[in-house]
Amino acid sequence: MPGMGEVFTHRLRVRYSECDQQGVVFNGHYLFFYDVALTEMWRALVGDYGEMVEGGYDLVVAEARIRYRDGARFDELLDVSMPVAHLGTTSMVVRPVFRVGGRLIADGEVRHVFIDPASKGKREMPPEVRSVLEPFLDGAGQAAGASSGASSP
Template identity: 25%
Template sequence: MFVHEVKGIRVRYADTDQMGYVYYGNYARYYEIGRVEALRSLDFHYKAMEDSGVMMPVYECHYKYLKPARYDDELSILVRIEELPGVRIRFAYEIRNQERVLLNTGETTLVFQRMDTGKLCPAPDKLLEKLRPYFEPKG
């Protein structure tokens, strides 16, 4: 299993609603920050993948709101990839505040898609090479 934590995401005033809570739609953006930075930590970049003709649109997104994030909170996003991708990749998320209180959990499933044809395709070899060591048996 691959795990990466992104720290220091500051909640901006524009991210909040009239109640002072992070607006629910902004969690999709936080998830995107988490997954992009998790892949970047593997030296795998969305831009390079897209330049090679493959994109990763979101297929499913699920959220569970446990407690509100508020203006000026400093969030951390724990990202897990629990299985090697095929034509789909699933990310699991935990968002915590600066006191390490669990605020939100969720998952997104993305698919690998050829930009020229719109057809699904396998995960890029480079991504599989980067992830494979995290899924090999230990011992």
């Protein structure tokens, strides 16, 4: 069982097509990288996303903020750490941290809201999701802690 503050991390390799004329990852791709990491975190910790939707729950992005620190480049391995900063009644906040080796590339905050897929109205977080994510809750919202699930490129 993971300890409090553990951080799920997904690794991906920067593809040439993701870089801009300046030779670094185009800024818009970081939210895509985040989405890939969230999908992998969900698969590893919660299970099949489609089953959750079939069970009457979906997750939407309500707010996203990314702060760019440095540029990741073609063929570098980018680690996306996913500290869970907050679990509310109907929402959760993840503060992703993007790193290449020891270099901080970007960080941010993404707020998700659980909804009913049919009505699109807010819905309380499923108890089984809360119980799985609670051990990953990191009140400081920093990427300190061990990687609990890294995927290979």
